[in-house]
Amino acid sequence: MTEASTSTIKRYRPYFHPAEVERLSAKQRGKLSVSREERARQQACALLDAVGMRCGFPRRTIATAQTLYLRFHLFFPYADFHYVEVALTTLYVASKLHDTLKKPRDIILASYALRFPHLVRKGGAGGGHVDMTAVDTQMLEHERRRVLNIERLVLETMCFAFGVAVPFPLVVKFGKKIGLAKDTVQAGWRVAVDAHRTPAPLSYPPHAIALGSLYASALLSSGTTKPHEGKVDDAECKRVISLLGSEGAWEKDYSVSVGDVDEVAHAILDLYITILSTPANDPSLQIFSPSPVSPREQAPSPGINPPAAAPTTNTAFKLPRLWTVQSLTELKIHLRERRPGAVPSWDEFEDDGADADAEGMGRNDMTVRFVWDGPA
Structure with missing residues (x-):
């Protein structure tokens, strides 16, 4: 196999034309409708906001995490990843980018208070915090490893360009x-x-x-x-x-x-x-979905109402x-x-290489060189 066939170059693009965003999103949403994709985005962004606040992150970190999440799904399908894992990973990466670093374990535990509110201690010195004695340590370690694995993919979507700015x-x-x-x-x-x-x-x-x-x-x-x-x-x-x-x-x-x-x-x-x-009772308007793999708990019985989730x-x-x-x-x-001259839809916009940028992401069988300068 030749060198040319096992290597590729990815040029960092900080921004995409709205039509390119639409085209790339259409490829990654799979069987999701446009409205369901948007609701999935809002579910993830709401989780990022809530977990970020519990971690004490400044707004710049939370906002960057939300943008990284949306950027991630320009290149990777929704069907291949659980939104919680991707969201927690982008929050971890954003905390590094803004020098507000927290360990993946701490971010995951902060999310437990929202995903599994029955684990939160009531009152006393530990009130408001997750009861560590009730946490499944194996599940916690599994999620920590998933965050570290997805971290590389998130960094690939931004071509390892660590300079970020917020408005x-x-x-x-x-x-x-x-x-x-x-x-x-x-x-x-x-x-x-x-x-x-x-x-x-x-x-x-x-x-x-x-x-x-x-x-x-x-x-x-x-x-x-x-x-x-x-x-x-x-x-x-x-x-x-x-x-x-x-x-x-x-x-x-x-x-x-x-x-x-x-x-x-x-x-x-x-x-x-x-x-x-x-609708207020739409499942997509919940920060978490009732999970059958809650730490040290079985799936809720049909006659038992799950904990109320915060709306997004x-x-x-x-x-x-x-x-x-x-x-x-x-x-x-x-x-x-x-202003009738609206942004053209994706089928009216000439492809400027965005599709090629999505090729090779996350692969281990080839060499990818990431460059930040524009083409010569």
């Missing part, structure tokens, strides 16, 4: 530069948190996510489904919508196009539509009462009518 400091910086009040900036910051539950960070850099989050928060705080028609009462929201929703010199100042900001806002609106349109509908940005699936859809239509 949160930029939301504050841009808000101050535009002259926004603290409450307005805080609303934009919360929307930026929710933005990492969408594929937008796979396609747009942090400064575009930051501006798109400020724009989306202003739209959602405007109190109308047609904010560009002068029906906004809040003067500050009106100013943000007018600025970031129209072409101008600000695009050069912030090195971003109004189209990119608009697409980030659409991704965020799609997230809220998905969450509002999912708690977004960082609290939607005003105005917003329903219908009103959010009307807002999206209003924005599309203003």
Whole structure:
């Protein structure tokens, strides 16, 4: 066998065109419908948020883990991995990237408090923590090894490029530069948190996510489904919508196009539509699924109700009462009518090598060289 046939080169691509994300996702979702795939994403992102908070990770670590999870499934099928194992692995990798390191064992135990709440001690000095005497150590060790095995695959998807950035400091910086009040900036910051539950960070850099989050928060705080028609009462929201929703010199100042900001806002609106349109009792809205392999426990009997799971509908940005699936859809239509040149669908977009980038991931029978510079 020749050297050429046993080696390949993977060039790091920090971002993919939205059409490429759609194409790669379609290949990995298998028999899942688009809506079921989206619900699976939200289930994983909610778990990452909850476990990250229990671990005491800063928001930058949790957000990076959510983006790494979405990126992972551009290259690896949903059917081949359990979402809990991938989610815990991306949280472990993100903790390394942001120098907020915790051991895989500690992250897994933090997830036990959510996946198996009956293991949590009630009251006393150890209240709120997992009772280690009730944990199956063999299962814990098995999950730890799975996290370490999947870690290599996660690193491959990012070509071992360890430089990461998040939009949160930029939301504050841009808000101050535009002259926004603290409450307005805080609303934009919360929307930026929710933005990492969408594929937008796979396609747009942090400064575009930051501006798109400020724009989306202003739209959602405007109190109308047609904010560009002068029906906004809040003067500050009106100013943000007018600025970031129209072409101008600000695009050069912030090195971003109004189209990119608009697409980030659409991704965020799609997230809220998905969450509002999912029934509260849908299994995908549970942080965990009742498991027959709970530590030292048998599968729950048919007549026994499993522990209540926390819903994933708690977004960082609290939607005003105005917003329903219908009103959010009307807002999206209003924005599309203003800018009809939408991002092309995957079958209209010329392949730029994203499919080739997915080849060879996770294989042990060939040499893969990862490079970070662009093609010569």
